[in-house]
Amino acid sequence: MYDIQKIREDFPILSRKVYNKPLIYLDNGATTQKPRCVVESITDEYYSVNANVHRGVHFLSQQATNLHEASRETVRKFINARSTSEIVFTRGTTESINLVAATFVDSQMKEGDEVIVSVMEHHSNIVSWQLQAARKGIVLKVIPMNDRGELLLDEYEKLFSPRTKIVSVAHVSNVLGTINPAKKLVEIAHAHNVPILIDGAQSIPHMKVDVQDLDADFFVFSGHKVYGPTGVGVLYGKEEWLDKLPPYQGGGEMIQNVSFEKTTFNVLPFKFEAGTPDYIGTTALAKALDYVSAIGMDNISAYEHELTVYAMQRLKEIPGMRIFGEAEQKGGVISFLVGNIHHFDMGTLLDRLGIAVRTGHHCAEPLMHRLGIEGTVRASFGLYNTKEEVDALVAGIERVATMFG
Ligand code: PMP
DSSP states (O other): OOHHHHHHHHHGGGGOOETEEEEEOOOOOTOOOHHHHHHHHHHHHHTTTTOOOOHHHSSSHHHHHHHHHHHHHHHHHHHTOSSSEEEEESSSHHHHHHHHHHHHHHHOOOOOOOEEEEEEEHHHHHHHHHHHHHHHHHHEEEEOOOOOOOOOOHHHHOOOOOOHHHEEESSSSSSTOOOOOHHHHHHHHHHTTTTEEETTTTTTSSSSOHHHHOOOEEEEGGGGTTTTTTOOEEEEEOHHHHHOOOOOOOOOSEEOOOOOOOOOOTTGGGOOOOOOOHHHHHHHHHHHHHHHHHHHHHHHHHHHHHHHHHHHHHHSSSTEEEEEEEOOOOOSSSEEEETOOHHHHHHHHHTTTTTEEEEEEEEOHHHHHTOOOOOOOEOOOTTTOHHHHHHHHHHHHHHHHHHHH
C-alpha cells in the first residue's frame, strides 16, 4: 500500500508554510526534498564518524571508508550494475557527462568524427560535447522529435555514419516529460557499433533502472534529484569502456604510484575519483536509495503515473491551456503556458499562493527554439505530491488567468 500521509511525514519541509500558505512543492525536476533519514545520515556521520577515506589506518578512517564503499555497493545494486568497479562517484549528472565527453573525445575521436544527441537535451548534455567538439573539430548531430515530443527513430537511424563515435541522450526529458525508448535507442546505437550514454537525471527518481537490461554503455544521474544530497552523483560505465578511457582529473586517490618520470593510475573506479570524495554525501545518497527502494520503485512509478494522468486531465480543462509534451510515454513533468500570460508572471503569482513551480527555458534552449517559445511554466512531481496539490495548482492557475482577464 502506498501510504502517502506517512511518506509526507518523512519530509519535514513539506509541512512548512510560505507566505503563510501551505507549501506545494512542484519543482522536483530541479531538485527533490529530503526525507529525515537522509538529513540525519549527514549529521550523524559528521558527529560520530568523520575522517578522510581510503588512506587512514585509524578506526574512524576505516569506518568512513566502509560506509563510503558500502554506498557504492548500494548504488550498484540499485541500478543492477555487474560490479562496483563500474560505479564512479561524481558531483552529479553534469560532472558525469563532462567526464565522459572529455575523456571519450580525447581518446576515441578525431577531427570530423560525430556525436549524436537529441533536440530535447539539457544543456549539460549539449555544452559538454560542444566544448570538446570545438577543441577537436567534432560534429554534433541532432535527433529531431515530433510535435508530441517524441524522438523520431527513423531520423535517428539516418544520422549514423562511419564517423559516428558516440550517442548521448536523455532517458526522460526535463521539459516535456517524454520517456524516451532508451532500450531501443541503445539497440540502434549498438547495431551501428556505437556506444551510448543515457542521461538518467530525470528517470532515476521515477522508475526502476536496470543498467544490464538497458545495456547502455554509460548511465549518469544526480543524487539530489532522487531525494539524496546535493554535490554527489554517479557515472555508471561498462568496465570495458571505463578501462579504455584515460583519467579525467589528476590528484590523490586516482594514482597507483607517482614519480617525476612516470605515474601509474589506480584501478577502477578510483582512476576517475581524484581527491577527497564527498563521502558524507555518498552515505546519504545510499540512504536515499534505500528509502525509495523500501517504498518500491514500481510503486512510485505507478503512483506518479496516476498523478500525472490526473494532472494532465485537470490542466486541460483550463481555457487557453497549452501543454508542451504529450508523448505516449510521459513521466511527471508538465510544461505549459496559458493564453498570453508570460511564464515568469504565472510562476511568480503561483509562488504567492505557496505553489513552487519552475519557469524559463529549463536549461534546454534548443528545445525552446524547436517549440518556438521562450520558456514555459513547469510543474514536476515527486513521490510525495498529491491530487489535492494538483487541484490547488489548477485553482491557482485559474486565479492567475482571471487576474489577467
Ligand atoms: N540532465 C537532465 C535531463 C536534467 O534534468 C538535469 C538537471 N535539471 C541535468 C542533466 C543536470 O543535473 P545536475 O545539475 O544535477 O548536474
